Amino acid sequence: MNIRTHWRRLLDHAFNPCCAFCHLPCISGHPLCERCHAELPWLLPEQNQPLSNHVNSLSAFAYQPPISNLLLGIKFGKNLHELATLGELTATGLLPQLEQIPEAILPVPLHVSRLHKRGFNQALELVRPLAKQLGAPLLTDVIQRSKATQPQTELDSSQRQYNLRQAFQLDKPLRYKRLAIFDDVITTGATARELVALLQHNGAEQVEIWSCARAILRQSHELMPQIDYH
Ligand SMILES: [Zn+2]
Structure with missing residues (x-):
């Protein structure tokens, strides 16, 4: 290695922070190294099936390791460093897929009792980097989760929808027509559909659903109904 290469590597290392997963030097401007970035379960565009017509x-991402482990760890361990990394990666994965920028983004609200227990809303924290890049406001006080829904883990799809019925309420008039709902994970889509219905009932004309990860079966791309994240 000649002296110029040696110094360039030292400078690269000094100016490019370490990979959040393995501590090798990052790709410039990204939180991960090239190898860790490539090994993530990025969701293929054709796997982004509409939730309804x-x-x-x-x-x-597909809800697979290491993303699934990170999301569960964040939920139970309050690891805010990983939350920030995953938020940046979520923005990296979603930005190229966006056809238009919504007027505002609605992170799926937690019930106030769960918010106090956990200390943060993971959906809100995960979408912050993307909202900042898009310059879109985050709606955090327009809709609240008015019902502490029972854990959905052991409910089937129709029971889940019933469990969520009127789980949300509008606290303020909705000033936007084009919105994106953001959740950490989409499983059956029951939560998101409930929010879409509420937004449309209150004047929204165009609503998209975004998430960090989506639970899919590798072969059939069907949604996995048995997982609960809230
Ligand atoms: Zn790495």
């Missing part, structure tokens, strides 16, 4: 759904 008129509601587009976009996710950055």
Whole structure:
């Protein structure tokens, strides 16, 4: 190695922070190294199936390791460093897929009792980097989760929808027509559909659903109904 290469590597290392997963030097401007970035379960565009006829759904990742482990760790361990990394990666995965910028982004609200227990809303924290890049406001006080829904883990799809019925309420008039709902994980889409219905009932004309990860079966791309994240 000649002296110029040696110094360039030292400078690269000094100016490019370490990979958040393995501590090798990062790709410039990204939180991960090239190898860790390539090994993530980025969702293929054709796997972003609409949740219903008129509601587009976009996710950055398939809900598979290491993303699934990171999301569960964040939920139970309050690891805010990983939350920031995952938020940046979510923005990286979603930005190229966006056809238009919504007027505002609605992170799926937590019930106030769960918010106090956890200390943060993971959906809100995960979408912050993307909202900042898009210059879109985050709606955090327009809709609240008015019902502490029972854990959905052991409910089937129709029971889940019933469990969520009127789980949300509008606290303020909705000033926007084009919105994106953001959740950490989309499983059956029951939560997102409930929010879409509420927004449309209150004047929204175009609503998309975005998430960090989407639960899919590798072969059939069907949604996995048995996982609950809220
Ligand atoms: Zn790495």
